[in-house]
Amino acid sequence: MLTLYSFGPGANSLKPLLALYEKGLEFTPRFVDPTRFEHHEDWFKKINPRGQVPALDHDGHIITESTVICEYLEDAFPEAPRLRPVDPVNIAEMRVWTKWVDEYFCWCVSTIGWERMIGPMARALSDEEFEAKVARIPVPEQRTKWRTARAGFPKDVLAEEMRKIGVSVNRLEMRLAESPWLAGDEFTLADVCNFAIANGMQNGFSDIVNREATPHLVAWIEKINDRPACKTMFAHSKSEFADRGRKVTA
Amino acid sequence: MLTLYSFGPGANSLKPLLALYEKGLEFTPRFVDPTRFEHHEDWFKKINPRGQVPALDHDGHIITESTVICEYLEDAFPEAPRLRPVDPVNIAEMRVWTKWVDEYFCWCVSTIGWERMIGPMARALSDEEFEAKVARIPVPEQRTKWRTARAGFPKDVLAEEMRKIGVSVNRLEMRLAESPWLAGDEFTLADVCNFAIANGMQNGFSDIVNREATPHLVAWIEKINDRPACKTMFAHSKSEFADRGRKVTA
Known part of the structure; x- marks a missing residue:
């Protein structure tokens, strides 16, 4: 199960x-x-x-x-439809992309997300309520992140993260201009993992992700949204967080 | 080949x-x-x-x-001796550890390494020589890192990285107190990848990695150094960089 x-x-x-x-x-x-x-x-x-x-x-x-x-x-579940290529060289190509999301792309987008969504949420709490919530967070680094988000991230940190988002978006656009999917001809976990961070950027970061500046990236985002599995996922999934995101970026 | x-x-x-x-x-x-x-x-x-x-x-x-x-x-090379477990649950456990090195442990140790080794190396060059070297670096982020290393990393950055090294060393010690190898009973890529960063810390970071403070971590480092493959690797490998490291930390 x-x-x-x-x-x-x-x-x-x-x-x-x-x-x-x-x-x-x-x-x-x-x-x-x-x-x-x-x-x-x-x-x-x-x-x-x-x-x-x-x-x-x-x-x-x-x-x-x-x-x-x-x-x-x-x-x-090796018998289920594959999202990992079979050839070792292609698997490696896929992993370079999933690794890059986790080490670089995810972090810069995450900071801006925290600033826009977690910050207001944390500031809506009284000091007592906030401290009670923070006391329950098991990882010390995460406690620090909540406190920073509540105070608001420093302007130079946000500027640096926006620069990194620019680097990331450019890297995706360049790759998708030459290849239908990130790891080559097949839809793989490279696409799943990058889509997780890139989807919605055409709304929340429309000044840098849009049909004119990043046509291949936007087309790839739309192509994944059009996949039956993706449609079913959005239709069947509860997500108050995503609703909040939509409100903030609307 | x-x-x-x-x-x-x-x-x-x-x-x-x-x-x-x-x-x-x-x-x-x-x-x-x-x-x-x-x-x-x-x-x-x-x-x-x-x-x-x-x-x-x-x-x-x-x-x-x-x-x-x-x-x-x-x-x-599936026919060669395995460094990845067979059971999917154990593979996942192994990957959590290799991922952690790449996203957290490696970075804090790396900054201190750059401060101690790359900084002096970069300062030994004239401005002209240095700029000529930097101009050939293809990744802009790496150029910035070379410049920062040459100038010397800010003190608060170094202090934060040392804090993270403390967190990392503690995490390894706690795990190795309860398990012979990081991903369980088998020597795996979890050990290979963490050893790559942890080996030598008993010299370069002897105030926090030593037989009293981190007995399980030191024993694990020694156990890996005693493996025939590890001995052969050190005996057969050229490494001017490692020599420099030994000189600096001696």
């Missing part, structure tokens, strides 16, 4: 969610509400002691880290 | 180097001299346009990124 704990179809939570739909695997989606800080509640920390989503429960085995979960689904 | 371009048995270059020796695969080691900035020369940029080692040439296919190369060797 598969249960996926996630924030719904956005950011890192989207990766295993879309992978599950693309692979046609039956699973129980368990929405963890970030606006209620559910991922820091004791019941969830019993599942993932780091208090982070996504987390996959497969027959009692807990798998964490979005990209690791995606590769786990490939290893555990 | 396999050729590995590397800086020799230290940091990220050590990962695929040790993996090749552990797997008993025949390969041609090609030492790229960092003190002569060989990785930024045109001949090497034809191999890896990003001007970074390690890079593996397998029958003309170029594989980059140290952790990706390690997994590639598992995919391409």
Whole structure:
């Protein structure tokens, strides 16, 4: 039995969610509400002691880290439709892209997301409420991030992150101008993992991701949104967080 | 035919180097001299346009990124001794650890390494020589890193990186107190990839990595150094960079 704990179809939570739909695997989606800080509640920390989503429960085995979960689904369900190439050279190409999201692309977009969404959410709480929430966060680094978000990230940090987003968007556009999918001719986890971060940038970052500046990137985002699995995922997934995102960027 | 371009048995270059020796695969080691900035020369940029080692040439296919190369060797040579578990749950456990090195542990140790080794190397050059070297670096972020290293990293950056090294060392010690190897009962790429960064810390960071403070971590470092493949690797590998490291930290 598969249960996926996630924030719904956005950011890192989207990766295993879309992978599950693309692979046609039956699973129980368990929405963890970030606006209620559910991922820091004791019941969830019993599942993932780091208090982070996504987390996959497969027959009692807990798998964490979005990209690791995606590769786990490939290893555990070899008979389901593949999202990992067969040829070792192509697998390596795919992994360079999933690794790049995790080490570079995700972080700069995440900081801006935290500034726009987590900041206002944290400032809406009284000092007492906020401290009570922070005290439940198991990873010290995450506590610091919440405090910084509440105070507002320094302007030079935000400027540097926007620069990195520009570098990232350019890298994707250049690649997609020469290849239908990131790892070559096949739709793979390289696309799933980058889409998780890139989808929605045509709204929230429309000054740099748009049909004129990044035609190949926008076409790739639309092409993935048009896939049956992606449509089903968005139709069937609960996501208060995504709603908030839409409101903020509208 | 396999050729590995590397800086020799230290940091990220050590990962695929040790993996090749552990797997008993025949390969041609090609030492790229960092003190002569060989990785930024045109001949090497034809191999890896990003001007970074390690890079593996397998029958003309170029594989980059140290952790990706390690997994590639598992995919391409399934008949050689395994460094990746068979069970999907154990593979996921292994990947959480290799991912953690690449996203957290490697970076903080790397900054201190750059401060101690690259900084003096860059300051030994005249402005003209330095600018000529920097102009050949293909990745803009790397150019910035060279300039920062030459100027010396800001004190608060170094303090923050030392804090993160403390967090990292503690995480390894806690894990190795409960498990013989990082991903469980087997020696895997989790150990190879963390060893690449942790080995030598008992010298260069002896105030935090030592027999009293981190007995399990030191024992694990010694246990890996005692493996036949590791001994052969150090005996057969050219490494001017490692020599410099020993001099600086002696």
